[in-house]
Amino acid sequence: MVTGDGAYIKKINRSLILKTIIEHGMISRAELAKITGLNKATISIQVAALLEEDLIYETQQEHNAVGRRPIMLSIKRDVGYVLGIDLDYKEIQYTLSDLLGYPVHHEKIFLDSEDYEEIVLLLVEHIQKYHKNCSHSRYGLISTVIGIHGTVNKEEEDIFFIPRYKWHSKSLKSDLKEKVNFDLNIHIENNANLSSYAEKVYHYHKSDNLLNIILSSGIGAGIMVDGHIHKGYHGYAGEMGHMIISPEGALCKCGNHGCWELYAAEPRLYEQLAQRLDKPVITQNEFYNLVNEKHPIVYEEMEIFIKYLSIGLNNIINLYNPETIVLNSEVLQAYPNVIEKIKGNLVSSVSQYGEIVLSKLGKDACIMGACAIAIQNFFEVPELIFSDSEKHIPFTNHKIEILNN
Template identity: 40%
Template structure:
């Protein structure tokens, strides 16, 4: 118990005030005191500290309702920068955001050698390069968040990546030693779920399904990321939906992601029309045009995707199910086909929708996690970038 601990109470009050400023973007001391129930002296003392730390900015109101013009407080976004990274099968996406979550730089780099040591060296190079381009600021690079398409335990050790076949890797320690800043390693789908909550003002009870090279899921329950006993929750891509089906890299057969990932859908369309090297832009045109062969592939795909979504809804009963899939962003009508397959009276959810963050989600979730730790607050909320 922290009862009577003055430093704990002070830290708790700081969190409350920070969250009020985030929620309102711009707010006066009096408004903070009124909305939180904290006395004005406590609010003023905390604000003075954060102004001294360079975290906040003050601005006089342009219009006054009489008397002194109020002074509004907002975050000083340019006082520091977070790096968010998404290590996918064939590429590394990296973005830098200010502490208000605004993207200030973004790059994509191909992976030529997927061995861990080669990828680790590439990570160090591209992060170092991006750090060198960041504007001058009081805190500089405040931390690095890295999303991995695989299993990450509660100690942030990479247990296994099905695509790269990495096992028991402590990337966190080596990166912290190299960069001398805090580093967060997390499952990419978990970070996508965090991003949906932080940047899209989504529900405090949601499931975010990512369906790019594989399938994963991040789960937010009562505003908190649910990670399971050892941190392995959300590996829905490896639930079996076709007994004795296609062989999966995880060692099982008939896994969900072998039938319903975006990678599988695009590959099957290419195979069906006999164009294995068909560029993505032309693929989108073919999907838009339709035709019997393409429609058959999409029907099989949406049927299998609906099976998995049905299972997820029945197990979790989330308020919202968000699907992060690039193909849906281009062809939202495909989601309608999935919904038509969700006919069970047990499918209670408020909304099934397409993510508006797309491929930025993992990087933004990684960056948001770094910022949350830097600010030492439990929750953060930003405007969509």
């Protein structure tokens, strides 16, 4: 039983009510009481407060039954916005989301520079632009969460290392807060952690033990244990690309030999194909065309790629016994029957897992996870579920016009 003073209990009840309204999209007071177990008086008091804060609104449902039409409660999704940012190598993606996790604006910019100070100023410029364009809403721009393709300290949220930029020990959060000309909640998080969170929030709601493996620039993993992101002691858990699978293998930039990402990350596959096909590079579109043509060299290299991918997955499965493994890879999306082929390589009688699936979010996973975490923090709910249910109010006409100056 939860005990505490009245203010604490009220906060718990508020969180439970908001969580339930978000999950169901539209719900009556009676259903709220039934699902949460709270009495009608508590529901009435809490709902009145949320209406006054402009966080929810009421609608009256049409129905053919005799009697009074039920009054439904929904989140007022356009009273505030959150900004998700994916800071990748040579590009930055920005997604502005309403309070139900629906994107209302998205843009991608390409970078000419790898200089930390220049990129900080660019981030500041865009954050301030989004803040200005959200000023019409009651709560404005509530928060921004930035996904980093590297290691992030969990206490101060400082960047420990971003391999492709070669940035060491950068206080991005502090630098942004110092330069942004208004008060804003800013959080920094590893991209794989955000991606795993997005997979749970948007698709795999009931999977409390979920692993999200990203095979793009290297191999990173987001780990959900008992419904929470597992970060490890410093915050650096999930760097599974540097698990050694071949002790006498190739030298990795990390200093070890035979790291997993040297054999089962997408760049390695493209390098191998370019070498065997005697081309300087292989583009993504060229790869897709070659797969569609069933080019024998591509199929040979893909079988090798899947073999090494499966070796790493076998190790991870034995370590974590996951319920759901989500593989985020455009290469795997393009290859036929790939999940069956991977499962065929996982033959150990010891290794146990629930399911292996391909990500439905793809490259948007990081940025959608960033938006979702910002929304969860704003509402202060213990768990966030964005359902695809038709009960959600359809997204209609509140897109944000973003100014360029």
